[in-house]
Amino acid sequence: MNRTIVISQILVIEQAPGWLVAALNHAIIAGVLLIGGAITMMLQVWVERRLIARMQDRLGPNRVGPEGILQSIADGIKMFTKEDIIPRAADRWVHLLAPIVALAPIAMMLAVLPWGRGLVAVDLEVGVLYIAAVSSISGVGLMMAGWGSRNTFALLGAMRSIAQLIAYEIPLIIALLGIVLLTGGMSLARMPELQAGIPLFGSSIPGAPDLGLGWFIFTPVGLLGGIIFFICALAEGERTPFDIPEADSEIVAGYMTEYSGMKFAVFYIAQYLLNFALAVLSAVVFLGGWQGPGVAWLADAGLGAAASLLSLLWLLLKAWGLFMLMVVIRAAVPRLRVDQLMSFAWKYLLPLALVNVASAALWVGLTEWSSIEWGNLLPVDGLAPWQRIGVAALVTAVINLGATRWVLRINRAPAAAPVVVPA
Amino acid sequence: MSSEQQPGVIVVDRGHPATRDGRGLVRGIGVVLRHLRDAFGPRLERPEQTSGVFTVQYPEERTPLPEASRNLPILLFDDDSGHELCTSCYQCERICPPQVIHITQARDPASGKAVPAIDEFILEYDACMSCGLCAEVCPFDAIKMDHAFELSTATRDPLTVDRVGLARPVSYYAQLAPQAWAEARDGAMKKLQGSRRRRTGTVGMTPARAAPAPADAPAAPIADAAPAGEPAGGEPVPASDAKAARLAAIRARNAAATDAPAPDAAPAPAGEPVGGEPMPAGDAKAARLAAIRARNAARQREGGDA
Structure with a gap:
């Protein structure tokens, strides 16, 4: 690979054995990703606290460093110096391992995300499957925390979080499935490449400029899928209004009740890193990833490095925008009840996600199948690719809109009876 | 609507139709973003404002304390003569719920008779509950409640305050609570004149004049550097x-x-x-x-x- 050669040239170790070069290569990339993740988490905490504070007519932390930007470092030092408490009744090893089990899979998610044009640590052919598999491991860590703490609140929180994770994992993955159908592959690295061109039509119109705006969110399938995915990402990341597992007004801090010091900090890091990873994933799958105006132009002009840098900026911009949307939602929406949480996942999101997969299949059929594949029922061969996309967009838009209205209507609660005051 | 109203039925007008299908979320986000925008505008100061930052950045900014604010008691002395208003009537010592006031009455050095002045006045700030009953009960307006509240110390010792530490000039209190002092001044000064007639020498003169003035008290004009009345x-x-x-x-x-x-x-x-x-x-x-x-x-x- 290119990168391997570059690094071996820098280190002048051409004569070193290949395995050593590969190991160094991976170590450096992993280091960059993890350090970047830690810095991102600190920035996230600061941004969230300052933003939420303004929304609540406060100022937020503004004392440590310029505008309080070093507050997270101060908090980190505090966490480091705190006493590490293990309850006497706790299962010592399970209690100790739980934060690690919760954090590790989330750090592993960072490996397959395409951070920019040509900037992906591991280009897995089954990236989507890997993400789905790895992200559900952290639920084990939460259950270990709840069970190992030997605390009723912790156990309640852990059970709530497992119920929530399982309920929302299904629509999350089915929403991804629609995009997998569209792209015809599970590689996350390839997804941004397929979202070049202009909105909706992508690169299908010959002669149209490559604006890097052919994002899936502009198609009906991608729009519905993106909304479902983002809602599920809120639930997976335990963001308000889905912060039921750690509802501090009800069950102290959920599965984190018995954690203090650095173990608590590890849970905290895991949570924010998961939020960021899910924001990046949403951006990659639905918002074009690193695609954006200017990237293709720079690449065509032969400025590959500049194009990569710009693409990284685009991705970070989108991911931070989604994270700020999470913050705004946290400030605006109160926490759901457990039954509302469950009914929302199973009665709204799951049917819509299934309909969305059907729409995606129809889209693929209308845009890619030949007339013979349709059994000569549809004369699609005569249409230009952009015309076929237009037809597909129209059909899927009708299906998705109709399905959304139908799901909202059948789930509508009967109008509340007027309040009758006894005479 | 009014035609449909039945007795005993209350129709609640929210000002907008019921929020469904995510419209509540959109409205909530609108409210939050309005607050975010206004938080960069003028401070929340007037009661009719509904948004804007209300944070007071404490050590640098302070809200003025109301005149009747009370924290810990102080003893007043007359700026001009240095005479303390206190006459050792023991009213405050008797009423003090946590019993943190300790008074000894001054005696005439020549005759040994008690005079209306204090020999020593000790107040345990660390156990004082700031009820203000001592200032309430004082017939001579000699003990008043101070506004100072930043009294953290690393040790207990500075919180047992004696006659010197408690002494504040009348002008200091007049500046703290101008209205209350305007009402009390004439009576207090008249009573002080009466007390002074029965004091001799330096009895009843505040030793604070010889000691360095408290940091938060205004610099009182030191007319006579009378030695501390030991x-x-x-x-x-x-x-x-x-x-x-x-x-x-x-x-x-x-x-x-x-x-x-x-x-x-x-x-x-x-x-x-x-x-x-x-x-x-x-x-x-x-x-x-x-x-x-x-x-x-x-x-x-x-x-x-x-």
């Missing part, structure tokens, strides 16, 4: 020693009055202090304490016999 027969002692000695003296006197053994504050045997003889600091202090305790006990017994 208890009769006492020699000038360093401030901290003096404070400890006074507390010990009061404790010892109280103990003697109840005929109980004195609290074991000082291990040194009672003996008259030898004036001017150099002693190690600890011994000197212990000896002085014991001397004061013995003298006070003796005085108590005399008073009881007479």
Whole structure:
């Protein structure tokens, strides 16, 4: 690979054995990703606290460093110096391992995300499957925390979080499935490449400029899928209004009740890193990833490095925008009840996600199948690719809109009876 | 709508139709973003404002305290003459719920008779509950509640405050609470004139004039640098020693009055202090304490016999 050669040239170790070069290569990339993740988490905490504070007519932390930007470092030092408490009744090893089990899979998610044009640590052919598999491991860590703490609140929180994770994992993955159908592959690295061109039509119109705006969110399938995915990402990341597992007004801090010091900090890091990873994933799958105006132009002009840098900026911009949307939602929406949480996942999101997969299949059929594949029922061969996309967009838009209205209507609660005051 | 209204049915008008299908979320986000925008605008100060930052960045910014705000008691003295308004009437000591006020009355050095002035006034700030009853009950407007509240210390000692530490000029209180002082001034000053006629020499003059003024008190004009009115027969002692000695003296006197053994504050045997003889600091202090305790006990017994 290119990168391997570059690094071996820098280190002048051409004569070193290949395995050593590969190991160094991976170590450096992993280091960059993890350090970047830690810095991102600190920035996230600061941004969230300052933003939420303004929304609540406060100022937020503004004392440590310029505008309080070093507050997270101060908090980190505090966490480091705190006493590490293990309850006497706790299962010592399970209690100790739980934060690690919760954090590790989330750090592993960072490996397959395409951070920019040509900037992906591991280009897995089954990236989507890997993400789905790895992200559900952290639920084990939460259950270990709840069970190992030997605390009723912790156990309640852990059970709530497992119920929530399982309920929302299904629509999350089915929403991804629609995009997998569209792209015809599970590689996350390839997804941004397929979202070049202009909105909706992508690169299908010959002669149209490559604006890097052919994002899936502009198609009906991608729009519905993106909304479902983002809602599920809120639930997976335990963001308000889905912060039921750690509802501090009800069950102290959920599965984190018995954690203090650095173990608590590890849970905290895991949570924010998961939020960021899910924001990046949403951006990659639905918002074009690193695609954006200017990237293709720079690449065509032969400025590959500049194009990569710009693409990284685009991705970070989108991911931070989604994270700020999470913050705004946290400030605006109160926490759901457990039954509302469950009914929302199973009665709204799951049917819509299934309909969305059907729409995606129809889209693929209308845009890619030949007339013979349709059994000569549809004369699609005569249409230009952009015309076929237009037809597909129209059909899927009708299906998705109709399905959304139908799901909202059948789930509508009967109008509340007027309040009758006894005479 | 009114035609459909039945008796006993309340129709709630929310001002907007029921929010469904995510419209509540959109409205909520709108509210939040409005607050976010206004948080960069003018501060929230007027009651009719509904948004804007209301944070007061405390050490740099402070909200003015209301005039009737009260934290801990202080003793007033007259700016011009240096005479304390307090007459040792013991009203505050009696009413104080946590019993943190300790007063000894001054005596005329010549005749030994009690005069309306204080010999010592000790207040334990650390146990004071800031109820303000002492200031409420004081017939001479001599004890007032201060506004100062930043009194954190690393040790307990500075929180046992004596006559010097409690003294504030009248002008300081007049500036704290102009309205309250305007109402009380004439009566208080008239009563002070009455008290002054029965005081002789430096009795009743605040020793704070000789001591450095408290940091938060306005610089009072030092008309006469009268020496600190020490208890009769006492020699000038360093401030901290003096404070400890006074507390010990009061404790010892109280103990003697109840005929109980004195609290074991000082291990040194009672003996008259030898004036001017150099002693190690600890011994000197212990000896002085014991001397004061013995003298006070003796005085108590005399008073009881007479």
